Amino acid sequence: MDGGTSTTGATPEWRSAMIDVSGLSLTELTADADADGDPADQSPLAYCLRRLAADLAHPGEPIAGFNSAL
Template identity: 60%
Template sequence: MDRTAEDGADEWRSPMVDVSGMSLDELAAQEGDSALAHALRRLSDEQTDPGEPIAGFNSAL
């Protein structure tokens, strides 16, 4: 399917949500297990309890 065609075909649209007025805590606490909420929880956990450094960074040293 050619997304740039102008032959009357249905236009592809991505679901977008305005989150500019929400805090990171509100985003991470959203109902359901969205990819955004999951990523924010992982980042938050990493800040409070850091895990192992990235192996590539250690190898570079």
């Protein structure tokens, strides 16, 4: 499960299943993309991509319907 806590440090923190690729260039992002797809792959990247795929496969409805006028 994502959202594991680390309470061993001075400051507890929550680690996401999503990896931080915000600083990568597009070239870096796809440099080793051919290695993807092994269902036995337990790497953080593989887990992150499976979670993303599950998210897309079960999209929630848009949150709509707020009556802002009284």
